[in-house]
Amino acid sequence: MTSTISPAVPLAATLDEPVLRTVFTAAPKDLSVPEDVGAIFSHRMKSLGGGNHGAYVWGSVALAVVGVILGLAVAPGLFAIAGIVAVVWIVVAFYQHSQASGDFFSCYSGARGLQQDDGNINADIPLFDKGDKRKWDNVMKGPVAGHPARLGHYTYTIVTRDSEGNRSESDHDFTVLAFRLPAEVAARFRGVSLAPNGMSFGKLGDKLSSDRAVKLESNEFESRYNLRVVDEQDDIALYELFNPAFLQHLATELKVFWEQRGEDLVFWHKGHEDEAADLDKFCQHGAYVLQRYLEEYR
Amino acid sequence: MVAVIVIVAIVVVIALWAVLTYNGLVSRRARVDESWSGIDVQLKRRHDLIPNLVETVKGYASHEKETLQNVIAARNSAVAAQDAGTPAAAGAAEGLLNGALRQVFALSEAYPDLKANQNFLDLQGQLADTEDKISASRRIYNGNVRDYNTKIQQLPSNIIAGIGHFTVREFFEIEEPSERANVAVSFS
Numbered sequence: 194m195t196s197t198i199s200p201a202v203p204l205a206a207t208l209d210e211p212v213l214r215t216v217f218t219a220a221p222k223d224l225s226v227p228e229d230v231g232a233i234f235s236h237r238m239k240s241l242g243g244g245n246h247g248a249y250v251w252g253s254v255a256l257a258v259v260g261v262i263l264g265l266a267v268a269p270g271l272f273a274i275a276g277i278v279a280v281v282w283i284v285v286a287f288y289q290h291s292q293a294s295g296d297f298f299s300c301y302s303g304a305r306g307l308q309q310d311d312g313n314i315n316a317d318i319p320l321f322d323k324g325d326k327r328k329w330d331n332v333m334k335g336p337v338a339g340h341p342a343r344l345g346h347y348t349y350t351i352v353t354r355d356s357e358g359n360r361s362e363s364d365h366d367f368t369v370l371a372f373r374l375p376a377e378v379a380a381r382f383r384g385v386s387l388a389p390n391g392m393s394f395g396k397l398g399d400k401l402s403s404d405r406a407v408k409l410e411s412n413e414f415e416s417r418y419n420l421r422v423v424d425e426q427d428d429i430a431l432y433e434l435f436n437p438a439f440l441q442h443l444a445t446e447l448k449v450f451w452e453q454r455g456e457d458l459v460f461w462h463k464g465h466e467d468e469a470a471d472l473d474k475f476c477q478h479g480a481y482v483l484q485r486y487l488e489e490y491r
Numbered sequence: 492m493v494a495v496i497v498i499v500a501i502v503v504v505i506a507l508w509a510v511l512t513y514n515g516l517v518s519r520r521a522r523v524d525e526s527w528s529g530i531d532v533q534l535k536r537r538h539d540l541i542p543n544l545v546e547t548v549k550g551y552a553s554h555e556k557e558t559l560q561n562v563i564a565a566r567n568s569a570v571a572a573q574d575a576g577t578p579a580a581a582g583a584a585e586g587l588l589n590g591a592l593r594q595v596f597a598l599s600e601a602y603p604d605l606k607a608n609q610n611f612l613d614l615q616g617q618l619a620d621t622e623d624k625i626s627a628s629r630r631i632y633n634g635n636v637r638d639y640n641t642k643i644q645q646l647p648s649n650i651i652a653g654i655g656h657f658t659v660r661e662f663f664e665i666e667e668p669s670e671r672a673n674v675a676v677s678f679s
Contacts, residue, residue: 408638409634410630429533429627429631430627432627432628432630433624436627
């Protein structure tokens with residue numbers, strides 16, 4: 194990746210076509226995508242219920258609902274039958290939702306000039322070291338703001354056991370957008386993390402973290418964010434990156450969190466985004482911050 | 492016996508707090524000094540670029556003596572103020588130097604050959620870069636001063652600050668006299 198910016202991504206509130214094309218530089222002529230996974234899921238379920246199958250499908254759904262209610266009160270046998278029908282419908286719904294998710298990301302990647310990829314998003318950042326298990330879904334790769342990027346869903350799982358040996362798992366979901374910075378830019382920015390205020394990825398917080406906290410001049414910024422850098426980070430480069438105009442944007446228009454270690458710059462958002470508008474905004478904000486990094490290269 | 496233990500425990504806690512507070516103030520003061528030396532480095536770099544700039548301009552605009560003498564004088568005052576070590580003096584001197592440099596760069600508009608000279612362009616770029624770094628260094632220094640001044644004035648750490656003779660430090664501001672002047676607007 195070169196250290197030039199081409200084209201410039203504006204910080205527009207509305208992502209109309211010209212703005213989208215500065216973010217997704219390889220996007221085809223037609224930028225239209227389904228609104229979200231839910232829209233495709235509804236369409237799939239409706240198509241099951243329509244046509245010649247309509248009467249049978251909706252009839253069996255009604256039977257399952259009525260049967261569960263009446264069966265509980267009157268006839269256990271009826272309840273069992275209704276229960277089986279209900280379970281079948283739940284399985285069908287899960288299957289359709291998973292297919293809808295695949296369809297959505299296939300449409301989204303095509304309409305944004307990205308390609309779906311089965312691999313992981315490899316980056317040497319603390320977030321990707323978390324948990325006992327890690328997995329990637331819906332990974333897409335392609336140019337964002339003219340630079341190679343990888344976008345996808347990341348989940349890390351923490352496995353715990355209680356005193357009786359019972360195992361439990363807790364999943365932590367994220368949507369991530371990863372870039373590789375040019376070596377000359379990474380030389381100035383050794384490690385910068387911007388997280389929501391009050392959030393700490395470390396179990397023991399500030400005291401034992403190898404990073405140090407940095408307080409900047411804006412109260413509004415401080416109320417929203419927690420900025421940490423690695424010990425060897427050059428403060429002059431950091432303050433040049435977070436110039437007053439950028440601080441103002443972060444405090445008001447942008448809501449973006451990232452971890453950067455050397456050449457790896459990864460933006461993250463809690464939860465698995467599955468709405469097109471939210472994914473577009475996430476990529477726009479990430480591209481804008483990437484621009485800042487590249488502008489500060491001297 | 493219990494009363495003695497309680498009193499000893501209170502004394503130990505207070506002593507521990509006093510030591511930690513004192514060390515914290517020392518650490519903050521050291522950060523202020525360190526960040527001031529960061530500004531020093533950038534100011535020196537800027538001052539070192541100016542003689543080269545003057546020589547380059549002389550080659551094209553030798554008769555613009557007054558402007559060149561002004562910038563040399565401003566540069567020498569800034570060096571002296573930097574040696575004196577107070578932020579207020581350094582800030583005022585750098586403000587005057589900014590004004591003098593602006594006049595030198597304005598000269599290039601009247602001398603196209605100077606404007607196109609590669610050495611002049613390089614120096615202009617280096618000075619612009621240095622000013623960005625001075626601005627960043629100034630923010631770092633002022634941030635550390637803010638933290639330090641706040642800590643030595645807040646209760647209860649101001650008790651330890653008073654005992655340890657920690658004094659308020661000045662912020663570093665670069666102000667050009669022309670920025671404070673009223674702007675004359677004419678609609679004629």
